[in-house]
Amino acid sequence: MSEYEGILQLLSWVLIAGGTFFVVIGAIGTLRFPDFWARLHAASVTESAGVILLLAGLCLHAGWTLVSVKLIFIGLFLFITGPTSTHAIANAALVSGLRPKSQSVPTGNPDEYQP
Amino acid sequence: MRLVVYAVILSGLWLLWSGIYKSLLITFGAASVLLVLLITVRMNRIDGDRIEIELNPLKFIGYFGWLLLEIAKSNIAVTKTILSASMPIKQNLFDVPYTQRTDLGQVIFANSITLTPGTVTVETEDGHFLVHALSYSSDDMDALADMDRRVSETELVARV
Secondary structure: OHHHHHHHHHHHHHHHHHHHHHHHHHHHHHHHOOOHHHHHHHHHHHHHHHHHHHHHHHHHHHOOOHHHHHHHHHHHHHHHHHHHHHHHHHHHHHHOOOOOOOOOOOOOOHHHHOO | OHHHHHHHHHHHHHHHHHOOOOHHHHHHHHHHHHHHHHHHHHHHHHOOOOOOOOEOHHHHHHHHHHHHHHHHHHHHHHHHHHHOOOOOOEOEEEEEEOOOOOHHHHHHHHHHHHHOOOEEEEEEEOOEEEEEEOEOOOHHHHHHHHHHHHHHHHEOOOOO
C-alpha cells in the first residue's frame, strides 16, 4: 500500500513539474515572440498543457477526495472558458484592424473581415 | 419535471462543492437552490430558449481522448518553436470550412482549434471559420479537416 502511494506521489510531482515547465515555456514564448498574434499561441501553451498537467498532478496528490472533484470541475470550466476568452481577444484584435506582422502565406483574405 | 431534474443537479453540485455538511450551511444551500429555481422559472417566462445537446456521449468521450493527444502533440511543437534559436514562425490567417449541423458542434470544433496551441479561431462566418496559425504548413488544412470530420461524427443527428 505504501509503495503504491509512493508511486502516486512521485507521479503527481512529475505532472506538477511538467505543468510548471509548460507555464514557464508559455511565459518565455510571450516574451520572445514578435507580435500579438504569435504571443497568443505562446499563452495558449500555458493555458492547455500547463493547466491540464498541473490539475492532473494536484488531483493525484489529493486522491479520491472532494478536492479532486473540485479540481476536475475547475478543469472542465477552464476547458470551455479558456478558448472562449482567447477567441474574444483575437476577435477584438482582428476587428480593430490589427494584422500579423508577417503574413507569409496569403491564402485567406483577412481584410474582408474589416468592419 | 425539468425543474425537479434541475433541482437535483443543483443540489448535487452544491453538496460536491461545499464539503462542509452542517445544518446551517445545508439550509443556505437549499435556500440558494430554491432561489436559482425561482429565477430560472421567471426567466423562462420571457425567454424559453433551451440549448439541446445533440451529441453521442460515447463518441464524444472518444473524441475528447483524441483531442487530448492532439493538444499534447501541438504543445510539443509550439514549445520547440519557442525554444529554438531561430524561431521558425510562419503566420497565416486562413479560412477553415466546417460541416457541423448544430451550434454546439460548431462551438466544439472552434474551441478545439483554439485549445490546440498553434491555431486560434479568430472569426466565425457562415460555413467557415477564420483561423490564425503560428507555423503554417500545407498539412494544417488536412489536419483541421480531419478534426472537423471527427467533431461532425460526434453529432447525434444525421447530416442532411
